[in-house]
Amino acid sequence: MIARMRLAVGVLALAAGVSAQAEPPLPPPYAGAYQPQGVDEQGFWQKMDEEERRLAQSDMVIRDPALVGYVRNILCATVGEDRCGAVRPYILRVPIFNANMAPNGTMQVFTGLLLRVHSEAELGAVLGHEFGHFEARHTLERFRAARSSTDILAWAGVLGSLAPSYDVVRAYRNLEITLISSLYSFNRDHEREADRLGIAYLNNSNLRPQAAAQVWERLIEEYQADALSKGLKKPRLDRVPFYATHPPQVERATTLALLARPEAATRDDGAARYRAALAPWLPQLLDDQIKLNDFGASEYIIQSLAESGWTAPLWHARGELYRLRGAPRDLVQAAQFYGEAIALDPAHPEAHRGLGLALLKTGQAAAGQKALLRYLELKPDAADAKLIGMMIPKEVPAP
Amino acid sequence: MRQGFALPPQSGKTILVLRPSVRVAEQSTGGMAEPRAEWTDQARRHIDAALVELQRQLGNRVIAAPEAYGEDARLVAEHQALFAAVSRAVIEYQFFVGNRLPTKKRDNKAGQFDWSLGPDVAKLPGADQADYALFLYTDDQYGSTGRKMLQIVGLVAGVGVSSGVHAGYAGLVDLKTGDLLWLNADFQMGGDVREADGAMKRVRQLLEDFPGSTIAKEAAAPAATAQAKP
Numbered sequence: 001m002i003a004r005m006r007l008a009v010g011v012l013a014l015a016a017g018v019s020a021q022a023e024p025p026l027p028p029p030y031a032g033a034y035q036p037q038g039v040d041e042q043g044f045w046q047k048m049d050e051e052e053r054r055l056a057q058s059d060m061v062i063r064d065p066a067l068v069g070y071v072r073n074i075l076c077a078t079v080g081e082d083r084c085g086a087v088r089p090y091i092l093r094v095p096i097f098n099a100n101m102a103p104n105g106t107m108q109v110f111t112g113l114l115l116r117v118h119s120e121a122e123l124g125a126v127l128g129h130e131f132g133h134f135e136a137r138h139t140l141e142r143f144r145a146a147r148s149s150t151d152i153l154a155w156a157g158v159l160g161s162l163a164p165s166y167d168v169v170r171a172y173r174n175l176e177i178t179l180i181s182s183l184y185s186f187n188r189d190h191e192r193e194a195d196r197l198g199i200a201y202l203n204n205s206n207l208r209p210q211a212a213a214q215v216w217e218r219l220i221e222e223y224q225a226d227a228l229s230k231g232l233k234k235p236r237l238d239r240v241p242f243y244a245t246h247p248p249q250v251e252r253a254t255t256l257a258l259l260a261r262p263e264a265a266t267r268d269d270g271a272a273r274y275r276a277a278l279a280p281w282l283p284q285l286l287d288d289q290i291k292l293n294d295f296g297a298s299e300y301i302i303q304s305l306a307e308s309g310w311t312a313p314l315w316h317a318r319g320e321l322y323r324l325r326g327a328p329r330d331l332v333q334a335a336q337f338y339g340e341a342i343a344l345d346p347a348h349p350e351a352h353r354g355l356g357l358a359l360l361k362t363g364q365a366a367a368g369q370k371a372l373l374r375y376l377e378l379k380p381d382a383a384d385a386k387l388i389g390m391m392i393p394k395e396v397p398a399p
Numbered sequence: 400m401r402q403g404f405a406l407p408p409q410s411g412k413t414i415l416v417l418r419p420s421v422r423v424a425e426q427s428t429g430g431m432a433e434p435r436a437e438w439t440d441q442a443r444r445h446i447d448a449a450l451v452e453l454q455r456q457l458g459n460r461v462i463a464a465p466e467a468y469g470e471d472a473r474l475v476a477e478h479q480a481l482f483a484a485v486s487r488a489v490i491e492y493q494f495f496v497g498n499r500l501p502t503k504k505r506d507n508k509a510g511q512f513d514w515s516l517g518p519d520v521a522k523l524p525g526a527d528q529a530d531y532a533l534f535l536y537t538d539d540q541y542g543s544t545g546r547k548m549l550q551i552v553g554l555v556a557g558v559g560v561s562s563g564v565h566a567g568y569a570g571l572v573d574l575k576t577g578d579l580l581w582l583n584a585d586f587q588m589g590g591d592v593r594e595a596d597g598a599m600k601r602v603r604q605l606l607e608d609f610p611g612s613t614i615a616k617e618a619a620a621p622a623a624t625a626q627a628k629p
Contacts, residue, residue, distance in 0.1 A: 036436075043424070043434035050422075057476035143431075150429025154549055154560075162556045 026135075026200055034086065041103070041140055048104040055090060055106065062091040062111070062281075070277045071109055071123070074270075078124035079131050079201045087131065095288040097219065101130040103139045114278060115285040115301065116218070118308070120270030121211030125202055125256070132197030138190045145186050149179040184243060191246045192255070199259045208269040209260035216253035222300045223249075229296025275308065283350075286317035295325055312345035319354045326361075334358040349378035353388065360391065369393075413460045415529035415574065417479060419446060420536040423592060426563055428545030438541075438593045445598030446537070453602055457609065461533075464525045471524045478523060481516050482534045486570055489514055490584045514579040516572055523574070531580070532572045537601065539592055540564040565589070569605040583608050 036045040055061065062068070068091055076084035089107040096112040107130060117123045133139070153176060160172045195212075202209040220237050227235050238250035246252075278285075290298050302318050319337035322330040338355035341348055352375040359368030369392045376385055376392075423438035447463070454461045467475050492500045493512065503511070520526060542550070542562030553560035568584035588604055591597030 039435060039437075040433065042436040043439075046436035046439060047422070047434040054476060057473045059473070059477070143433075147427045147429065147431050147433070150431055151427060151545065152429075154429040158549055158553045158556050158558050158560065161558050 026197065026204070036103075040143065041137070044140060044143070045104045048102040048106060051102070052088070052104065052106045055108070058092075060092045060094065062093055064091075064281070067091060067277070067281060071114075071127075074120050074124050075107070075127045075131065077120070077207060078128045078205050080205070083131070083135070087134070093288065095285070095292055099126055099130050101134045103134065103137065105134065107131075107134075111281075111285050111288065114281070115289060116222070117215060117274075118218075118271055118305070119208075119211055119274045121202065121207035121209070121267075122215045122269070123274065124205065124207050125198055125209075125212035125215055128201040129194045129198035131201065132194035133190065136190075136193060136197065138194065142187060142190065146183060149183050153179060181242065184245065187245050188240070188247050195247075195252055195256060196259065199256050203259075203261045203264060206267060208267040209264050210257070211269050212260060213253045213257035216249050216256065218304060220249050220253065221304075222297050225300035226294060226296040229299070271308065279313075283313045283317070286313065287320070290317060290321050290324060293324075295321065310340070310344070312341045312348050312351065315341035315344065316348060316351045316354065319351065319358070323354055323358050328362070331358045331362050335362065347378060349375050349382070352378065353382075356388075356391075411458055411460065412531060413462060413529040414454060414571075415464055415523070415525050415532045416447075416450060416461055417464045417475065417523075417532060417534055419443070419450075419534075420479075420538075421446060421592070422538045424540045426540040426542045426546050428543060428549050430546070432540050432564075433543075438539075441594075442537070442539070442592035442598060445595045446535070446592060446602060448595070449599040449602040450533075450535070452599070453606055457606075462525065462529060464523070467524045474519075475523060478516060478520060479534070482570060482572070483536070485514055485516060485579060486534075486536075486568055486582055486584065489579070489582050490568070494584065512579075514582075516577040516579065518575075518577045520572060520574055520577040526574045529574055532574050534570045534572065535567075535605065536569070537567040537588075537592060537605075538564065539566075541591075541593075567601065567605055571610065581608070581610055 036042045068089060071091060072084070072087075072089050075087060075089060086105045087101075087107050088105055089109055091109050091111065091114070094110040094112060095115070096110055097116050099107065099109045099113050101107045107127070109127070113126060114123070117126065156172055156175055160168045199209055199212050202212060223235050223237060227233065238248050240248055286302070289301060292298070298321050299318070302314055302321065306314050315337050319334045319341065321334075322337060323334035335355055335358040338351045338358060341351035342355065345351070352371045356368045356371030356373075356375060359365075359371060372388050372392055376382070376388060379385070382388070421439060421443045422434070423442045424432040424434045425438075427433055451461045464475070488500075492498055492503065493514075503513075520532060523532065526532070540563055546560075546562045550560040550562045565588045566584075566586045567588045568582065570582040571580045572578070573580055583605055585604065588601055590600030590602075590604065592601050
């Protein structure tokens with residue numbers, strides 16, 4: 001009872017503390033073709049320009065003009081046309097939840113982020129956060145903070161070794177821990193500032209700012225689902241570990257929910273448009289996620305995407321997820337999921353392929369071969385056509 | 400150097416130079432690299448000029464790789480990454496005898512130098528006009544005043560503090576077959592690349608074992624030099 005009361009008081013204090021934070025004023029946009037100032041900034045920009053030359057030619061970059069243009073439009077809709085001109089977004093085929101931004105205006109958006117957000121407003125919230133780092137020149141400040149800390153440590157180390165007594169060594173260790181801790185906490189404060197800037201952009205846009213908190217709420221649920229399926233202890237996402245680079249997810253979700261303008265809650269979040277724009281890429285993004293071999297997280301992502309209605313690609317992805325885990329019970333369920341996909345889209349070749357393979361493994365040879373045959377009919381030039389053909393004895397004469 | 404390969408001096412070959420990777424930074428007191436735009440620009444300019452001059456002395460013609468776009472640019476980027484990976488493997492497994500890869504042990508005992516980027520190098524833009532491709536990489540960090548002070552105090556205190564990083568490697572690739580013909584790597588190079596004279600010294604060191612080279616070796620070679628010894 002006392003514990004519960006204390007918790008209630010704590011939550012109240014948190015709420016009061018956060019609501020006292022005013023929405024920060026937006027920094028002035030980078031004017032025209034901004035040129036870096038001072039040796040540190042110039043050095044970083046040139047280094048990143050060189051990196052961008054390499055990034056632009058990388059095989060990890062997705063070069064679909066429609067998708068890149070769509071992501072750019074969401075960024076512009078979030079931060080405003082006068083700001084987004086300074087950014088060059090690149091979409092990287094990396095199946096993890098992340099995006100980042102370099103000081104020279106290179107923005108990297110990972111496909112794992114595109115898979116996990118459900119609407120234009122949610123994507124805008126994350127892109128706005130990254131853009132906040134860029135406009136507030138956080139990379140430069142972090143570099144300078146790290147430089148002064150390592151300078152102090154280097155001097156302390158050399159001077160301390162002049163008098164190597166037990167007390168001096170202990171003082172050095174303490175200093176080291178203090179500096180590391182303050183660097184990480186400095187980092188977390190930058191993330192908080194970027195969160196506040198991100199939500200301020202969203203508040204001033206036409207998108208629904210309440211979506212920002214949803215991103216984190218769903219990520220928390222994904223982590224919990226993942227831990228559950230691995231039999232791990234429930235992760236504590238409300239605490240700050242010593243080496244944390246970001247504030248805890250629970251804090252971010254709470255803060256963003258409180259900072260979103262309440263009267264903007266009725267705005268459109270563009271979920272339907274987002275689904276339509278991402279549809280051509282969804283099968284590949286799901287496939288990349290499934291191949292991470294992270295059953296709990298993948299199952300959670302598929303289920304949460306299916307909240308807006310099951311589609312053939314979602315059923316197929318779920319079938320793949322279960323078939324690849326491959327326990328006998330998984331294969332039975334996979335066959336059922338492929339069946340659902342075929343019911344929605346009878347011409348989905350890969351669903352027939354998965355169904356055939358799942359049935360073969362559960363001992364239903366005739367039905368399995370029939371499904372594989374259908375796959376080859378639908379996609380005769382498939383990369384694995386010969387391999388699949390060998391599983392249908394009548395199709396390929398013995399060599 | 401690859402066995403059976405010889406490049407006689409004054410043979411008038413054409414060498415395609417891919418955009419060298421040049422990084423120049425200042426080393427902070429704590430040892431962090433602080434990228435310096437002006438130094439990097441100067442170094443790039445001086446190294447390019449020194450390269451043309453030294454190859455002219457060797458009797459070779461140097462052409463810079465044309466700026467590439469689209470598919471071509473991706474091909475160049477892929478080959479530069481491949482060259483970096485192969486050179487790292489050569490430095491790691493060929494230059495240090497005790498560290499040979501099991502698959503290359505027998506060959507290497509007989510003094511083999513057998514590495515290749517594959518025949519696709521022939522498709523690089525500009526490859527049809529040249530015989531060989533030269534890849535060049537330098538990474539420099541110059542100790543800041545603070546770092547040097549720390550080094551001096553460290554000397555008194557008996558703590559070893561190193562100041563500056565000067566690494567470089569250069570490699571020659573046959574543009575017909577993709578074979579790596581020659582590679583030189585050195586992690587303690589001389590010459591201040593921020594100045595014309597220093598860049599000349601640096602490029603001379605990088606090319607001192609260049610096939611058909613008549614460049615005189617530096618009098619006192621650095622102790623930690625690691626070079627391809629067949």
